[in-house]
Amino acid sequence: MAKGLRQGVNNKESPVSSTVATVFERAAISGDDTTLVLGGLAEIVVAEQEEASRRMEADQRFKEKCAAIWVAHIKDD
Numbered sequence: 001m002a003k004g005l006r007q008g009v010n011n012k013e014s015p016v017s018s019t020v021a022t023v024f025e026r027a028a029i030s031g032d033d034t035t036l037v038l039g040g041l042a043e044i045v046v047a048e049q050e051e052a053s054r055r056m057e058a059d060q061r062f063k064e065k066c067a068a069i070w071v072a073h074i075k076d077d
Helices: 002-006 015-030 034-076
Strands: none
Touching: none
8 A cells, every 4th residue: 555655646756645655654563553643644734735835836926927027028029
């Protein structure tokens, strides 16, 4: 099961899926409490959401810069 979780898009390892797999492997090896596993998964989800938010903000800034360049280009013509 952990190996399946490690496969990301286009067969590249996803950091999040790798971390999820690691959490499950640790739980299987050390017999961690279910609450600890769920807590670890919750941290992963929060980190993934924060990363998605950062990417959306970066995309928005990029689009704004492109729009400003385009407007400046149109004004020059």
